[in-house]
Each structure stands twice: as structure tokens, then as C-alpha cells.
Amino acid sequence: MRLRDRRSFTKPQVMIIPMIDIMFFLLVFFMISTLYMVNLKTVDVQLPQAVHAEGQAKVTYVVTMQKDGSLWLEDKPIERDVLIRQAADQQRQNPQFSVVIRADEGLDYGQVMALLDGLKGAGVRHFGLAAHE
Structure with missing residues (x-):
């Protein structure tokens, strides 16, 4: 071998x-x-479509307005006056404070404007309206 x-x-x-x-x-x-593991702390609503919607990296408050007019801060229900008071406090502490409003597509436009007006009256300067791309 x-x-x-x-x-x-x-x-x-x-x-x-x-x-x-x-x-x-x-x-x-x-x-x-x-x-897919990121847990969004929001309430499910039907957002309107927008062709030119942009994403925002840093948002301080995400407010959801459901079809029945109820307000949710992230995933907790909140009253309008309490929300405006908390937003005013946050604005005083942080000048870059921003609010994004996620309003249901079937919601009355006047309710959205009333919330925006209240937040603007509280001193909040940075707003965003959420839309589905």
C-alpha cells in the first residue's frame, strides 16, 4: 500500500x-x-391619505382624535383642558416641544381646528398633522 x-x-x-x-x-x-417589534403607543384611527406627507423623527406629544371626538395622548384618554395645560407646561420647559395630531378621517374639521387653536393659545408653536402615505 x-x-x-x-x-x-x-x-x-x-x-x-x-x-x-x-x-x-x-x-x-x-x-x-x-x-416590526417597535410598539407604537397610539390609538388606531383611519388617517386621511396625503401624497406629499413627510416623516418626523422626534415628536414630543402624539395626540389622537377619534371619530367620536375623544382625545388620546399616546395610548391614554385625556380631557382637552388637561391636554392643553400639559402642553403649555411642556412648551415652557422645552422650546422645541412639538405636537402631532392624528385625527380620524371622518372627524369634523371644526374639532381639529378647535384643538389647534387651544394649543396655539397655550403657546405651542410646532404642530404636525398625521396622514397616511
Whole structure:
């Protein structure tokens, strides 16, 4: 029986390209899966459509107005007067304070304007109206 010569053996190699492919796949998988884990603290409403809607990175208050006129601060119900008073306090503490209003599509426009007017009267200067892209 003839054995192979030791010089004909090749050294073991680490295949780096498949490992890089697997790492990129895992990176993308975890990035996409964490996007769906973000818990939005809002109440579900039917937002109106807008073609030129923009996203906003930092929002201090998200106020939701449901079809029946009820107000929600994030995911908790709140009275209009209490909301305006809290917004005025926040505005005094932080000049960059902003409010985004998520109003239901079927809500009366006058109710949205009344809330905006009350917030403006409280000194809030930065507003946003949420829309579905």
C-alpha cells in the first residue's frame, strides 16, 4: 500500500466568503425583524391619505382624535383642558416641544381646528398633522 507524499497535502483553508454572506444575511434579518417589534403607543384611527406627507423623527406629544371626538395622548384618554395645560407646561420647559395630531378621517374639521387653536393659545408653536402615505 502506497501512502501519499506529505507535500501533496494542501493546508486547510477557512472559507471567508460564505461566512460573510451568512453574517450579512443575519444582519438584514435582525434589522428587519426589529422594525416590526417597535410598539407604537397610539390609538388606531383611519388617517386621511396625503401624497406629499413627510416623516418626523422626534415628536414630543402624539395626540389622537377619534371619530367620536375623544382625545388620546399616546395610548391614554385625556380631557382637552388637561391636554392643553400639559402642553403649555411642556412648551415652557422645552422650546422645541412639538405636537402631532392624528385625527380620524371622518372627524369634523371644526374639532381639529378647535384643538389647534387651544394649543396655539397655550403657546405651542410646532404642530404636525398625521396622514397616511
